[in-house]
Amino acid sequence: MTLNKFTFQKREKLKSKRVFEQLFVEGKSIKAFPVKLLYTQVSFDDGERIKVGVVAPKKKFKSAVKRNRIKRLLREAYRQNKQEAFNKIEGNFAFLFLYLGNKMPEYDEVNRAIQQLLSAFIKKECHEKID
RNA sequence: CCAGCAGGCCAUCUUAUCGCUGUAAUUCUGAGCAAUUGGGAUUAAAGAGGAAAGUCCGGACACCAUAGUGCAGCAUAGCGGGUAACACCCGUCCGUUGAAAGACGAGGACCAGUGCAACAGAAAGCAAGUACAGUUAGGCUGUAGUGAAAUCAGGUAAACUCUAUGCGGUGAAACGUCAUGUAAACCAAUGUUUGAGGGCUGCACGCCCAAAUUGGAGGGUAGGCGGUUGGAGCCUUAGAGCAAUUUAAGGCCUAGAUAAAUGAUAAGGCUAGACAGAAUCCGGCUUAUGGCCUGCUUUUUUU
RNA sequence: GGCCACGUAGCUCAGCUGAAUAGAGCACUGGAUUUCGGCUCCAGCGGUCGUAGGUUUGAAUCCUACCGUGGUCA
Numbered sequence: 001m002t003l004n005k006f007t008f009q010k011r012e013k014l015k016s017k018r019v020f021e022q023l024f025v026e027g028k029s030i031k032a033f034p035v036k037l038l039y040t041q042v043s044f045d046d047g048e049r050i051k052v053g054v055v056a057p058k059k060k061f062k063s064a065v066k067r068n069r070i071k072r073l074l075r076e077a078y079r080q081n082k083q084e085a086f087n088k089i090e091g092n093f094a095f096l097f098l099y100l101g102n103k104m105p106e107y108d109e110v111n112r113a114i115q116q117l118l119s120a121f122i123k124k125e126c127h128e129k130i131d
Numbered sequence: 132c133c134a135g136c137a138g139g140c141c142a143u144c145u146u147a148u149c150g151c152u153g154u155a156a157u158u159c160u161g162a163g164c165a166a167u168u169g170g171g172a173u174u175a176a177a178g179a180g181g182a183a184a185g186u187c188c189g190g191a192c193a194c195c196a197u198a199g200u201g202c203a204g205c206a207u208a209g210c211g212g213g214u215a216a217c218a219c220c221c222g223u224c225c226g227u228u229g230a231a232a233g234a235c236g237a238g239g240a241c242c243a244g245u246g247c248a249a250c251a252g253a254a255a256g257c258a259a260g261u262a263c264a265g266u267u268a269g270g271c272u273g274u275a276g277u278g279a280a281a282u283c284a285g286g287u288a289a290a291c292u293c294u295a296u297g298c299g300g301u302g303a304a305a306c307g308u309c310a311u312g313u314a315a316a317c318c319a320a321u322g323u324u325u326g327a328g329g330g331c332u333g334c335a336c337g338c339c340c341a342a343a344u345u346g347g348a349g350g351g352u353a354g355g356c357g358g359u360u361g362g363a364g365c366c367u368u369a370g371a372g373c374a375a376u377u378u379a380a381g382g383c384c385u386a387g388a389u390a391a392a393u394g395a396u397a398a399g400g401c402u403a404g405a406c407a408g409a410a411u412c413c414g415g416c417u418u419a420u421g422g423c424c425u426g427c428u429u430u431u432u433u434u
Numbered sequence: 435g436g437c438c439a440c441g442u443a444g445c446u447c448a449g450c451u452g453a454a455u456a457g458a459g460c461a462c463u464g465g466a467u468u469u470c471g472g473c474u475c476c477a478g479c480g481g482u483c484g485u486a487g488g489u490u491u492g493a494a495u496c497c498u499a500c501c502g503u504g505g506u507c508a
Contacts, residue, residue, distance in 0.1 A: 006149060008150070010392090013391095015389090018353080020390070054390080064184095064408055065406095067408095068393095068408065072151095075151090076394055077395090079149090080395080107394095
């Protein structure tokens with residue numbers, strides 16, 4: 001597996017409808033305005049360790065163009081930052097990044113939020129393992 | 132010059148680095164006797180719109196009987212043409228509107244029938260009949276007055292209706308197919324009579340199905356693959372036609388996702404650019420919206 | 435992606451078929467009753483009938499186009 005590249009391929013996308021439902025029902029969450037991270041422990045059939053989904057709510061953003069834009073920014077920010085987190089995380093997880101804000105974001109804003117979320121996630125999960 | 136009107140074109144661009152999607156080629160590797168097929172790497176060319184939107188019309192395509200008949204229902208409406216088809220487009224007459232260029236028009240019929248008409252007015256229709264004038268009178272004629280409309284073949288059909296023409300229904304979540312796997316149900320063959328019932332518009336007709344046996348193989352749920360992109364396609368030239376459009380020749384291949392692909396950073400051009408994201412595909416209509424170009428029109432001022 | 439409903443007072447609705455008064459309940463304001471409050475009674479306030487055009491003498495109602503809200507399909 002090629003962990004050291006800044007890639008985000010189709011295989012890493014969260015697809016299964018069932019996993020999405022599972023995330024909303026029993027997933028744990030971390031907030032860092034304007035983004036919220038939902039995650040849960042899941043094992044995948046195809047050998048990927050981590051799969052990621054991205055959501056921009058239709059109720060807040062009616063224009064499909066704006067929703068697309070937000071999702072692209074979230075994906076791009078994750079792609080830039082995933083390398084660091086990937087080496088530290090052990091186990092299989094499904095991630096879901098939700099955008100909570102009401103205004104169109106800038107890339108810097110999203111990037112900062114994603115960095116915070118990933119480091120917070122690592123702290124939390126490492127603690128749980130040590131305990 | 133300003134304002135207005137009509138038509139056409141473009142949809143921020145360029146370079147570098149990282150990244151996404153399917154396709155093609157090369158190559159590595161897993162499964163299989165094989166045909167074949169799963170996964171990865173590199174390279175190449177390509178990768179949202181004029182409205183992709185609203186879902187308002189018309190088709191293609193798929194299934195339901197081969198899509199049949201009558202009624203009901205719905206749609207359209209000067210005339211002529213175009214088209215696969217249309218409620219669209221073109222030409223033209225008439226009407227409305229504008230100072231003009233132009234724009235807009237659900238523009239058949241109330242001498243088939245039925246209904247409706249507040250207030251005002253004698254009266255809005257099985258009827259009744261004001262005032263004045265003309266005339267000897269009856270009666271008739273004219274004028275006044277109310278109103279959108281007044282014995283006139285009255286007004287009203289975006290009132291029912293009539294006339295002409297067209298329309299079967301349901302929609303890619305249609306539909307076909309594969310794997311996992313127990314009974315009712317599904318398919319094929321044999322086969323039966325009456326009624327109920329069922330089959331994808333409401334009713335009637337018509338058509339098909341139905342009990343049992345044998346064989347095959349399916350339903351629910353979540354998914355894979357096909358449908359799925361080469362088409363009433365686009366460009367150029369020539370001919371026919373006032374035009375919409377059409378004929379011929381040559382050239383081109385131009386998105387195919389499925390929690391859903393176009394982004395980030397840096398630099399520059401006048402700037403950081405409007406409305407906005409394909410989801411089966413086409414032809415229109417409507418609505419949202421930045422800029423450029425061409426032609427036309429009148430008013431005022433000057434000559 | 436397809437299909438289908440609904441927008442009327444601050445809130446919940448009627449009126450729409452078939453055209454001529456925009457109304458009911460709750461809420462709000464004032465008054466009466468009561469020592470005060472509540473209940474009850476009386477009066478009032480409150481409306482571009484979602485928006486814009488059209489048909490008509492006249493439109494909440496009929497027609498068309500937009501805007502908004504909600505539902506439904508495997």
